[in-house]
Amino acid sequence: MQRALISGIAVATICSAIGLFLVLRKHSLFGDAMSHVAFGGLSIGLFLNLYPTWTAYAFTLIAALGITKMTDSIKIPPDSSVAILLSSGLATGIVLISLSGGYSLDLFSFLFGSILLISTQDTITIVFLSISILSIIVIMYRRLMYITFDDKQARVSGINVKFANYIFIVLAAITVVTSIRLVGVLLISALIVLPNITAILFGKGFKKTAVISVGIAVVSVVLGIIISYLANVAPAGAIVLTSVAIFLCTIVTREIRKSIRSGKITEPNVHNRSH
Amino acid sequence: MLNLTSANPIVEIDHLSYWYDSSFLSLDDISFVMEQADLLGIIGPNGAGKTTLFNCILGILPDYRGTVKLFGKEIMKNRKVLLSNVGYVPQHTSIEQSFPANIEEIISFGLLGSLEKFSRSYAKDQVHKAMQIVGLTDKKNKRFNELSGGQQQRVLIAKAMVHNPKLLILDEPTSGIDEDTQDKFYDLIRKLNAEEKISIILSSHDLDAISKLANKVACINRKMHFHGDAKDFFGDENMLKTYYESAMQAHLRLHQFNAKSNPQNVPST
Numbered sequence: 091m092q093r094a095l096i097s098g099i100a101v102a103t104i105c106s107a108i109g110l111f112l113v114l115r116k117h118s119l120f121g122d123a124m125s126h127v128a129f130g131g132l133s134i135g136l137f138l139n140l141y142p143t144w145t146a147y148a149f150t151l152i153a154a155l156g157i158t159k160m161t162d163s164i165k166i167p168p169d170s171s172v173a174i175l176l177s178s179g180l181a182t183g184i185v186l187i188s189l190s191g192g193y194s195l196d197l198f199s200f201l202f203g204s205i206l207l208i209s210t211q212d213t214i215t216i217v218f219l220s221i222s223i224l225s226i227i228v229i230m231y232r233r234l235m236y237i238t239f240d241d242k243q244a245r246v247s248g249i250n251v252k253f254a255n256y257i258f259i260v261l262a263a264i265t266v267v268t269s270i271r272l273v274g275v276l277l278i279s280a281l282i283v284l285p286n287i288t289a290i291l292f293g294k295g296f297k298k299t300a301v302i303s304v305g306i307a308v309v310s311v312v313l314g315i316i317i318s319y320l321a322n323v324a325p326a327g328a329i330v331l332t333s334v335a336i337f338l339c340t341i342v343t344r345e346i347r348k349s350i351r352s353g354k355i356t357e358p359n360v361h362n363r364s365h
Numbered sequence: 366m367l368n369l370t371s372a373n374p375i376v377e378i379d380h381l382s383y384w385y386d387s388s389f390l391s392l393d394d395i396s397f398v399m400e401q402a403d404l405l406g407i408i409g410p411n412g413a414g415k416t417t418l419f420n421c422i423l424g425i426l427p428d429y430r431g432t433v434k435l436f437g438k439e440i441m442k443n444r445k446v447l448l449s450n451v452g453y454v455p456q457h458t459s460i461e462q463s464f465p466a467n468i469e470e471i472i473s474f475g476l477l478g479s480l481e482k483f484s485r486s487y488a489k490d491q492v493h494k495a496m497q498i499v500g501l502t503d504k505k506n507k508r509f510n511e512l513s514g515g516q517q518q519r520v521l522i523a524k525a526m527v528h529n530p531k532l533l534i535l536d537e538p539t540s541g542i543d544e545d546t547q548d549k550f551y552d553l554i555r556k557l558n559a560e561e562k563i564s565i566i567l568s569s570h571d572l573d574a575i576s577k578l579a580n581k582v583a584c585i586n587r588k589m590h591f592h593g594d595a596k597d598f599f600g601d602e603n604m605l606k607t608y609y610e611s612a613m614q615a616h617l618r619l620h621q622f623n624a625k626s627n628p629q630n631v632p633s634t
Contacts, residue, residue: 114464236474239464243524246423246453247477248445294506295467 093213094205094315094325100220101269102281102307106289107227108265109282110300111258113290114238117168122279123175124266127153129275130182131267132200137186142200146267153179154263158256203274203326205315212271219268223261234258235296272311273326281307284333288340306336374398374437375532375564376422381431383417390587391417392429397583397592399566401531404558406579406595407568410612413586415568416456419536422566423453436531452525452533452563454518456540468512468520469505472496475527495523498561499553515546522553526563533557535567539574547571551578572599572608584608 105121112120131149135142157171166174187197199207208216227234233254236244245251269278285307286299293299314329321328376399383392391414399405407415420426421433424444433440435447452475464471472492476483483491496502499519509517518538525533535554539547551574557563569575575582575595582598584591590607591598598604 232474232477235466235470236477239466239471239474240455242425243453243455243474244477245425246448246451247475248448249477290463290465293465294508296465296470299465 091206091315091319093208093210095312097208097213097216098205098272098311098315098329099308100217101272102285102311103304104220104223104227104265105269105278105281106285106303106307107224107300108258108262109286110289110303111234111238112262113283113286117172118283119169119172119176119279120262121266121282123172123179124150124154124263125270125275125278126176126183127179128267128270129200130179130186132197132270132275133183133186136197137190143267143271146200146270147264149179149182150263150267151260154259155256158259162252199274200270201275202324203270203272203277205272205325206318208271216268216271219264223265223268226257226261230254230257231300273329277326277330280330280333281310284330284337285310288333288337291340291344306333310336375401375403375435376566377432377434377437378418378422379432379434381418381421381429381433383414383421383426383429385417392421392585393588395431395585395589397589399564399581402558402562402564403581404554404565404567404579405581405583406575407566407583407585408570408572408575408608409568409585410570415585416536418585419453419534419566419568422534423448423451449528450531452522452528452530454521454525454533454535454538456537464509467506467508468496468501471509471520472523472527475524491527491529492523495527498526498557499523513546514542515550518542518550519553522557526557526561531564533563533565535565537568537570539569539571547574554578572605586612 109121112118128146128150130153131146132142134140134149135145138145153175157166157175160166161168161171233244233249236247236249237251237254241251266278266282269281273281285303288306289299289303293302310333311329314332315325317323317332318325318328376397378398379396381392381395382390384390395414395418407418409415417426421429422435422440424433424440427441436450438447440447469492472495473488475495476488476491493502496505499522501516501519501523504512504516509520512520522533522535522538539550542550554565554567555578558565567575567579576599579595581593582591582595583589584598584604591604
């Protein structure tokens with residue numbers, strides 16, 4: 091439980107930090123696509139009897155950089171590059187699974203997450219990678235923010251947009267593979283998108299939005315793990331559903347406040363009650 | 366530091382031509398010189414090559430033919446140094462409206478590309494000064510999408526001038542903005558040119574505004590049709606007639622190009 095909470099908090103932090111830029115660049119599904127590529131990479135590892143996490147890192151990095159290079163040089167629309175990544179990753183996985191005679195327990199744990207079974211070695215790796223990713227984001231965050239705001243203006247200002255984008259893609263790929271142990275291939279994009287969408291609804295300023303988003307992600311993960319422990323349900327599902335619940339509560343609260351402000355709903359007035 | 370005297374032109378364009386995909390000639394043999402403290406209005410119809418010209422000046426389109434010099438030096442040979450003296454405001458439509466950064470954060474982007482390393486307090490002072498010049502000090506914690514179109518353009522101007530540039534390039538900055546706001550915006554442009562001594566290149570379809578603001582005019586429609594004093598251009602009826610005729614021709618040419626490259630998206634006329 092302790093290891094699950096530590097790695098959960100680390101992964102929540104990097105997912106929401108990377109996710110903020112992905113969401114604002116309208117690449118919300120990029121995380122989903124990379125997780126499917128990681129699935130292909132995991133299958134390669136299991137098929138070749140190598141350590142699957144490392145083959146997932148290698149395969150995802152190569153695919154992410156390759157598709158970015160292709161998008162740059164032959165101008166593929168971003169949503170199409172997501173579709174190419176997603177389907178090719180999944181197809182690789184399916185072919186290798188069928189060749190190796192069906193699904194193994196390991197593969198299921200990657201598909202749906204297995205945070206409660208995480209080892210001390212995995213926790214150390216996740217925390218180390220998370221600190222490294224977060225440090226690079228903190229160093230580059232103003233440049234990434236400017237590129238996300240308007241890449242043409244950033245280029246005119248002398249920022250090396252291409253280089254910054256490649257670094258960002260590498261960080262995003264590592265984040266996705268690192269996070270797969272927590273929520274699994276199928277639910278990773280929820281952790282990247284939901285806290286950010288919620289934070290953007292009421293964040294005043296980029297920095298504040300990022301902090302709120304990290305806060306929501308951490309609360310979702312901690313609550314999700316506790317709920318899964320108490321109710322004996324799958325932790326990945328509990329984490330994502332907690333995140334969805336926070337998102338829905340935010341929208342409902344926001345709409346009620348809007349209605350109160352515009353006068354559609356009146357607050358209870360005790361003075362009008364008859365005695 | 367660049368030495369800018371009136372003997373040194375700010376912008377020198379010599380026989381500049383640009384083709385898109387080696388097939389569409391967007392700029393054809395354009396030449397002109399801009400002196401310090403000029404306010405140059407670039408006019409021309411849609412598709413005339415105004416944005417292409419800016420992209421060549423800013424080094425965004427490096428594969429042009431001809432020469433583009435800023436502050437006496439070739440742009441592509443020393444792009445970073447030269448652009449640290451340039452502020453650029455793009456067309457209004459290219460900005461993502463739901464971006465959560467506040468005004469202070471957006472204006473501070475302008476300091477990122479500068480070659481000078483600013484201390485945090487100096488950077489804050491510069492941002493505050495830029496906000497004061499454009500009259501947005503009270504809006505510093507607002508998000509970009511909470512401002513009106515005119516206020517958003519003021520933010521982009523403040524961002525473009527926060528690092529004290531010598532030259533401001535404004536690409537159709539008032540498109541989609543109501544008339545009252547446009548007037549206030551033009552007052553700001555006049556003030557920056559007269560009081561802050563910033564040389565300005567401004568492209569616009571608003572001939573009335575250009576006639577009131579600019580001391581120099583360049584009328585382009587792929588080719589250079591006129592370059593000189595604004596009063597000479599606006600005082601010549603034949604010149605204005607030629608402008609409107611070439612605007613119509615450009616519209617037809619653009620329509621034909623779009624029809625050729627993407628037949629489904631071109632409405633029938």
